[in-house]
Amino acid sequence: MTRDGGLRLHMRRVLDAPRPVVFRALTESQELVKWWGPDGFATPSVESDLRPGGGYRIAMQPPEGDLFYLVGEFLEVEPPERLSYTFRWEDPDPEDQETTVTLSLRDIGGTSADLVLAQGDFATERRRALHEEGWTQSLNKLEKLMSSHVSA
Known part of the structure; x- marks a missing residue:
């Protein structure tokens, strides 16, 4: 994980599944x-109209607390290489602002995929750190899911 100028987040994972399988995991509701x-x-x-200009709405339920929603618009949909979308909370925290997420996939020998995530710009370092924690935990789950896909 590295940061460049501005409040941006950059993460990278190698996933043990082919790019098309990873792209489906990134885009299909189920x-x-x-x-x-x-x-x-x-x-x-998860509600999704997967096309440039299409929208999405993801319901999230914390362990304690009320259901809340993440919404945005798809900017780029290029299977199985690239996905970009706006990211905003339906009822944002005062420190939140809309960011853009870009997910890029590179093929590694046809059996694995290199996933690069970029998100920004964040309004505050605290919000960037919160997203870094959330993405880290989410990508850990994705990595486990992709590993189980290969062994299945």
Whole structure:
């Protein structure tokens, strides 16, 4: 994980599954609910119109507390290489602002995928750190899901 100028987040994972399988996990509702969100969170529903200009809405349920929603618009949808979308909370924290998430996938020998995530710009370092924690936990779950896909 590295940071460049500005309040941006950069993360990278090598996933033990081919790019098309990883891309489906990043975009298909029935796959997203399996790994999306920080530890302990549930994802009761995902609504998605997967095309540039299409929108999405993800319901997130914390272990304690009320259901809340993440919404945005798809900017780029290029299977199985790239996905970019806006990211905003339906009822944002005063420190939140809309960010852009870009997920890029590079093929590694046809059996694995290199996933690079970039998100920004954040309004505060505290919000960037919160997203870093959430993405780290979510990507841990995605990594486990992709490993189980290969062994299945």
